[in-house]
Amino acid sequence: MNTPVLEVRELSKRFGGINATDRVDLDVHEGEILAVIGPNGAGKTTLIAQLAGMLAPDSGRIRFAGRDITGLPPHARARLGMARSFQITSIFDALSVLDNTLLAVQAHAGHSYRFWRRARRDKKLTEPAMAALQQVGLADKAAANARGLSHGEHRQLEIAMALAGTSKLLLLDEPMAGMGGEESARMVDLLRALKSSKSILLIEHDMDVVFALADRITVMVDGKAIASGAPEEIRADENVRRAYLGVETPGDA
Numbered sequence: 001m002n003t004p005v006l007e008v009r010e011l012s013k014r015f016g017g018i019n020a021t022d023r024v025d026l027d028v029h030e031g032e033i034l035a036v037i038g039p040n041g042a043g044k045t046t047l048i049a050q051l052a053g054m055l056a057p058d059s060g061r062i063r064f065a066g067r068d069i070t071g072l073p074p075h076a077r078a079r080l081g082m083a084r085s086f087q088i089t090s091i092f093d094a095l096s097v098l099d100n101t102l103l104a105v106q107a108h109a110g111h112s113y114r115f116w117r118r119a120r121r122d123k124k125l126t127e128p129a130m131a132a133l134q135q136v137g138l139a140d141k142a143a144a145n146a147r148g149l150s151h152g153e154h155r156q157l158e159i160a161m162a163l164a165g166t167s168k169l170l171l172l173d174e175p176m177a178g179m180g181g182e183e184s185a186r187m188v189d190l191l192r193a194l195k196s197s198k199s200i201l202l203i204e205h206d207m208d209v210v211f212a213l214a215d216r217i218t219v220m221v222d223g224k225a226i227a228s229g230a231p232e233e234i235r236a237d238e239n240v241r242r243a244y245l246g247v248e249t250p251g252d253a
Helices: 044-052 074-080 097-109 123-136 151-163 181-194 207-213 231-236 238-245
Strands: 006-015 018-028 033-037 059-064 082-084 169-173 199-203 216-221 224-229
Touching (some): 006 044, 018 044, 018 199, 033 044, 033 207, 044 082, 044 169, 044 199, 074 082, 082 151, 097 123, 097 151, 123 151, 123 181, 151 169, 181 199, 216 231, 216 238, 224 231, 224 238, 231 238
Parallel strands (some): 018 224, 033 199, 082 169, 169 199
Antiparallel strands (some): 006 059, 216 224
């Protein structure tokens, strides 16, 4: 397989007596979706916060696009092409759909926000913003106020903001959270389409979504990555079935 876009080695973070992440190793390769799954408290959100630079690890290394980024702040990682979405949507309700995406383009490019009216007329900003909205199916709502979007459309907008600029890797933290069946199905289609041009690390509780999308799955329990492999390998792994998937294996009491 090709050289990983993201390489994580021995990543650890401790809070008091709790090992939130405990010597975690994982790779994300170009054009693949790696899903990270595990029960609540497994360390998934702590892991993604360390990858995004919002939480400093106690030990271990993170390499992105061939570069050690362990000590880089979030904005520097964003400029290298790493983008993150959150469990709770983090958009500006008072702004239009386009203005939200313009802010993200400016952030990725390192632009100042001082000349906001000019930004709306700058093709170097508006063209990538509209391209991102087109990708997620929101181009026809560019002028609409973000407050009026449905929950699923909020999620689509947040992914458009993550796509803004030249992102190589998307860190998606429960993008299906709070969605109904139809919205979730649309998001699955969107993420599947994005895989041709982006690498994705996906944290998700919905196992139907995980097994529909993931090329590989890493399972975390109590801060440790207890298994990693193709979906069919994870589904058949006895340790995973006992610890997380809730399936008894032959001989279990």
